[in-house]
Amino acid sequence: MIPEDMREIFEEFAVEAKEHLDNLEQALLELEKDPYNSDLINSAFRSMHTIKGGAGFLGLSTIVETAHKAEDVLGKLRSGELTFNQDINDAILKAIDFLREALLAYSRGESVSLDEELLSELTALLSGGAKSKKAETPTLEELLDKYGLSHLKGKPVEEVLEELVLLPPDKRPMELVDAIERMINLAGVTSGEIREEVEEEANKLMMEYAKESLLGESLEEVVEEKKLDLVQEKEEKTTETKPQEKKEVKEPRKEEEVERILRIDVQKIENLMNLVGELVLERNRLLRTLQSLSEEHQSKSVEEMETVVSSLDRIVGDLQLAVMKTRMQPVKKLFQKFPRVVRDLSRLLGKEVQLILEGEDTEMDKSLIEKLEEPLIHLLRNSIDHGIEPSEERIRLGKPASGTVRLKAYYQGDRVFLLVEDDGKGIDVQKVKTKAIQKGIITQERADKMTEKELLSLIFSPGFSTADKVSEVSGRGVGMDVVMNTVINFRGTVDVWSERGKGTRVVMSFPLTVGIIKSLLIRVGNRLFSIPIYSVLEIVSGDEAIISQVSGEDVLILRDSTIPLFSLGDILGINMQKVGYIVVCMLGNRRVALAVEDMLGDEEVVIKPLGKIFGDIEGISGATITGDGSIVLILDPVGLIKRIVGVF
Numbered sequence: 001m002i003p004e005d006m007r008e009i010f011e012e013f014a015v016e017a018k019e020h021l022d023n024l025e026q027a028l029l030e031l032e033k034d035p036y037n038s039d040l041i042n043s044a045f046r047s048m049h050t051i052k053g054g055a056g057f058l059g060l061s062t063i064v065e066t067a068h069k070a071e072d073v074l075g076k077l078r079s080g081e082l083t084f085n086q087d088i089n090d091a092i093l094k095a096i097d098f099l100r101e102a103l104l105a106y107s108r109g110e111s112v113s114l115d116e117e118l119l120s121e122l123t124a125l126l127s128g129g130a131k132s133k134k135a136e137t138p139t140l141e142e143l144l145d146k147y148g149l150s151h152l153k154g155k156p157v158e159e160v161l162e163e164l165v166l167l168p169p170d171k172r173p174m175e176l177v178d179a180i181e182r183m184i185n186l187a188g189v190t191s192g193e194i195r196e197e198v199e200e201e202a203n204k205l206m207m208e209y210a211k212e213s214l215l216g217e218s219l220e221e222v223v224e225e226k227k228l229d230l231v232q233e234k235e236e237k238t239t240e241t242k243p244q245e246k247k248e249v250k251e252p253r254k255e256e257e258v259e260r261i262l263r264i265d266v267q268k269i270e271n272l273m274n275l276v277g278e279l280v281l282e283r284n285r286l287l288r289t290l291q292s293l294s295e296e297h298q299s300k301s302v303e304e305m306e307t308v309v310s311s312l313d314r315i316v317g318d319l320q321l322a323v324m325k326t327r328m329q330p331v332k333k334l335f336q337k338f339p340r341v342v343r344d345l346s347r348l349l350g351k352e353v354q355l356i357l358e359g360e361d362t363e364m365d366k367s368l369i370e371k372l373e374e375p376l377i378h379l380l381r382n383s384i385d386h387g388i389e390p391s392e393e394r395i396r397l398g399k400p401a402s403g404t405v406r407l408k409a410y411y412q413g414d415r416v417f418l419l420v421e422d423d424g425k426g427i428d429v430q431k432v433k434t435k436a437i438q439k440g441i442i443t444q445e446r447a448d449k450m451t452e453k454e455l456l457s458l459i460f461s462p463g464f465s466t467a468d469k470v471s472e473v474s475g476r477g478v479g480m481d482v483v484m485n486t487v488i489n490f491r492g493t494v495d496v497w498s499e500r501g502k503g504t505r506v507v508m509s510f511p512l513t514v515g516i517i518k519s520l521l522i523r524v525g526n527r528l529f530s531i532p533i534y535s536v537l538e539i540v541s542g543d544e545a546i547i548s549q550v551s552g553e554d555v556l557i558l559r560d561s562t563i564p565l566f567s568l569g570d571i572l573g574i575n576m577q578k579v580g581y582i583v584v585c586m587l588g589n590r591r592v593a594l595a596v597e598d599m600l601g602d603e604e605v606v607i608k609p610l611g612k613i614f615g616d617i618e619g620i621s622g623a624t625i626t627g628d629g630s631i632v633l634i635l636d637p638v639g640l641i642k643r644i645v646g647v648f
Contacts, residue, residue, distance in 0.1 A: 025340055070092055419508075
C-alpha cells in the first residue's frame with residue numbers, strides 16, 4: 001500500500017516509470033535488428049536503473065527486486081559479458097510486462113507478489129547465459145575514430161576530456177566514460193583511487209536524487225556528470241605542480257531551461273472545455289442578436305458594436321482552438337505499443353513481419369487515442385494472420401521473405417486519418433460473399449447486386465469471419481466489428497481497398513475535435529433538428545432528386561448508384577408536408593440518404609448530453625442551444641437507421 005503522504009510522489013514516479021518502460025521496450029525491439037548497438041544497450045540500462053532507484057525510495061520492494069535482476073542482465077550486456085540474444089530479450093520484455101502490471105496494482109492499492117519464475121529466468125541468464133569472449137579494450141585512437149573525434153588525436157588529455165564533457169548524455173556511450181579513465185591513466189593518475197571516490201559519491205547522489213526529484217535527467221546521467229567533475233578535480237591536482245601548463249577552467253553549466261511541460265488533471269481540461277463551449281453558445285446568440293439589431297437600426301453605435309463583436313468572435317474562435325489543442329496528443333505513444341504486438345504475433349504465427357510507423361507526430365483528441373488501441377490491434381492481427389503469407393510462399397511468389405505492415409497517421413482537411421496497410425495476399429471477395437450468404441448476413445439476391453467495394457464492407461458485419469477455423473489470434477468474428485463500433489462512436493468513416501496478391505489497406509478517418517462541432521440545421525414538420533456536418537457528403541434538392549424503388553424499398557439514384565432513402569419524418573413520427581431536400585450521409589462505410597422538409601444553414605454547436613431524466617435515446621446524441629435561443633436535438637444518423645432496420 002502507498003501511504004497517503006507519498007501518493008503524490010508515487011503518481012509522479014508512475015508517470016515517469018511508464019515512459020521509461022516504453023523507451024526500454026522500444027530499445028529492446030530495435031536491438032533485435034542491431035544487437036551490438038551500445039547506445040541502445042546503455043539507454044535500456046539507464047531506464048531500468050532509474051525505475052529501480054525511484055521504486056527503492058518509495059519502498060516498492062517487488063519492483064526493486066525485479067528491476068534489479070533485469071538491470072544486472074543489462075549491465076552484463078553493456079560490459080560484454082553477455083551477448084544479446086532472443087532468450088535475453090524475451091526475459092527482459094517479460095520483466096517490463098511485470099513492472100507495468102505491478103505499477104497498476106500499486107496504483108489501485110493492491111499488494112504485489114514477486115514472479116519467482118521470472119526471477120529464476122533472469123538469474124539463470126546471469127549465471128549460465130551464453131557468454132561471449134570479452135572484446136579487447138580499444139585504444140584511445142580507435143575510440144576517437146569511432147565517435148568522430150579524430151581531430152583530437154595527439155591533443156593533450158585535458159582537451160579530449162573537455163570535448164567529451166560537452167557531448168550530450170545520449171551521445172556519450174559508456175565506452176567513452178571508460179575511455180576517460182584510460183586517458184586519466186595516460187596522464188599519470190591512479191584510476192583505482194578515482195573510481196573509489198566516484199563510487200562513494202555516486203551512492204550519496206542516489207539518495208539525494210530520489211529525495212529531490214523523480215523527473216528530469218535520469219540518475220545515470222547525473223552520476224556520469226558527477227564522475228566527470230571528480231575526474232577534473234583530480235586532474236587539476238596533478239597539474240598544480242606544472243606551473244608552465246595553464247589549465248583551462250571548466251565553465252559552470254548554464255542554468256537549465258524552465259520545465260516546458262506542465263502535467264494537468266484531465267478533469268480540469270474537461271471543465272475548461274465546457275466553459276469554452278458555453279462561451280461559443282453565447283457568442284452565437286450575440287451574433288444573431290446583433291444581426292437583428294443591424295436590420296432594424298443603422299447608427300454609429302451599432303457600427304461600433306459590430307466592430308467589437310467581430311473582434312470578440314475572432315478571440316473566442318482562437319480561444320476555442322487553443323483549448324481544443326490542450327486535448328490533442330501525438331499518436332506516438334499509441335504507436336509505440338504496436339512494435340511489440342507485431343513482434344509477438346509474427347513469432348506466434350512463424351512469419352517474418354516488418355512494421356513501418358509513419359506520422360507519429362500527428363495529433364488526435366485524447367479521448368479518441370484512448371479508444372483506438374483495441375481496433376488497431378485487431379487490424380494488425382488480421383493483416384499478419386490473414387494477409388501476410390509465410391516466408392516460403394512469399395519467396396515462391398516473388399515477394400520479399402519478410403512481409404510489411406504499415407501504420408500511418410496524417411491530416412487531410414479538418415479530419416485525421418489512420419491507415420493500416422499490408423503487402424499480403426489480399427481479401428478474396430468471392431469468399432467474403434459466400435461466407436456472408438452462409439451466415440445469413442445478406443441474401444443471394446442482394447449479394448448479386450452488390451459492387452466489389454460493398455462486398456468488402458461486409459467484413460465489418462458482427463460475427464463475420466473468413467477464417468475456416470478459430471485460432472489464438474483470430475477467427476471469432478469480433479475484431480472488425482470492434483473497429484466499426486469505434487469508428488461510428490467517434491463519428492468517423494472507414495474505407496477498405498484490397499487486391500488479390502497485392503495486399504489490403506484499411507483507412508479510418510475521424511474529426512479533429514469531439515466536443516464542439518459544425519452541424520446542419522434542418523426542419524422536419526414544425527421542429528428544428530441538427531445533423532453533424534462531418535457525416536454529410538452532399539445535399540440534393542428534392543425537386544431534382546431521382547427517387548425509385550428496389551425490392552420494395554425507396555432508393556435515391558445518384559450518379560448511377562443506388563443509395564437507401566429514408567424519410568426523417570417517418571423515423572421521428574412527424575408529419576412532413578414535402579421533401580425539400582435529401583441529405584446524403586456517410587455512416588461508417590455506408591451511404592444513406594435522409595429526406596428532410598427544409599434546411600436553415602450550418603452553425604457551430606456544443607453537444608450537451610440529455611441527462612439522467614431522458615437517458616440514452618437511440619438516434620439522439622444530445623442537444624444544443626442555437627443562436628436564437630432555441631433548444632435543438634442533435635440527431636445520430638446511425639441510431640436513426642437502426643430504429644428502422646434493426647442493425648446497421
